[in-house]
Amino acid sequence: MISLRFEGRAPGFGTGKVLALSIFLCLFGCKDPFIADVKLLTSNFLVVEGYINVGADAVTTIRVSRTVPINSTQEYAQVEEGAVIQIQDDQDEFYDLSEGEGGVYSSEPLSLPLDRQYRIRIETSDGKRFYSEYSTPIQSPAIDSVYWTRDAEGVTIKVDTHDPTQSTLFYQWNYEEDWETKSPYFSFYRFSNGDFFLREEDEITAMHRCWTRAKPLKLITRSLAGLSVENVSQTIMKIKTGSDRLSEKYSILVQQHALSPDHYNYFQVMNKNTNQVGTFYDPQPSQLLGNISRENSSEPVVGYIGAYTTSSERINIRKSDVSLWGFDLGCEQVAVLMSNPDSVAKYFVGLGFLPLTVDVDRINMFAAKPVCVDCRARGGSNNKPDFWDSIFD
Secondary structure (H helix, E strand, O other), rough: OOOOEOOOOOOOOOOHHHHHHHHHHHHOOOOOOOOOOOOOOOOEEEEEEEEEEEEEEEEEEEEEEEOOOOOOOOOOOEEEEEEEEEEEOOOEEEEEEEEEEOEEEOOOOEOOOOOOOOOEEEEEEEEOOEEEEEEEEEEEOOOEEEEEEEEEEEEEEEEEOOOOOOOOEEEEEEEEEEEEEOOOOOOOOOEOOOOEEEHHHHHHHHHEEEEEEOOOOOOEEEOOOOOOOOOEEEEEEEEEOOOOOHOOOEEEEEEEEEOOOHHHHHHHHHHHHHHHOOOOOOOOHHHEEEOOOOOOOOOOEEEEEEEOOOOOEEEEEEEHOOOOOOOOOOOOEEEEEEOOOOOHHHHHHOOOEEEEEOOOOOOOEEEEOOHHHHHHHOOEOOOOOOOOHHHHH
């Protein structure tokens, strides 16, 4: 509900610690900080996240970072820049990954043959070389459908799949969300140095319409070991009623792949170390080591790299699909008397309100909280996804 109020009448906006080495192992997700009562004298371990994506036109993405000591003031792990990363197969064919932002390295779309074995080769900027063990690709079952259900608590995103051979015992799901937000009000003026100025049209638009991207906060894995199961239904995430995710337009891309038993077990250890706050039974970094090692050295390396095909499906939801959603920023306008310096200072300096527009008599300047005026104040950006217009035309 948006109301109008007048005021100012007649004058009188994983820790990245050593144990957070596991925080960065959930395929670019992040974890709640965890601080354990453990003293480790060494740090700066290499942390490698991702998997080799095999199949037709598949992109492999690997993230490389370093751990930091528990008592460090650095909040996040240090990303590893300037590395040379390649996919290597058992016939000595190499495929380069290009460096992006935040220690993320990605390949071009590749169609890697399924009848070869693959590993990751990393050469850091200081000349050290690291290799994962060779992995035989595992073909993942196709996603049957991604869909959503609605109840009083919100919207639940689910995925269905099946494996008639019942040979897939371990699954992992990742997802990527994008949603559009809009500000309830337009801001045609800006306040600077005690005066009001007209905004540029581009800035007005930038403040009104934004997009937000999010990735999973937790690992989503499932074991069917010991079960005779062909059909699998898995909850991916839940969106609470009133969330701004469904305030305009929402899209989620769900990715599914199988895991090897060792990779699954590795994730379970990592999950326990990061989620069981206050109880850390295996604090030593060796407990989290996977299948990556440094050449001619026993230096610890954290990470597990497997080779898998990926099945993916995207669904889109409009706000009209979830009627009575209940999204409400609690916005209201105030009318500030422009000739009253105290009122101007209170709202535009003290409270940080943003000006909207003036009334017809040019006496009052309407204003509102930043979250009601500038969608960027709610965590959005103007980086519209490339696919947005095509899926919501």
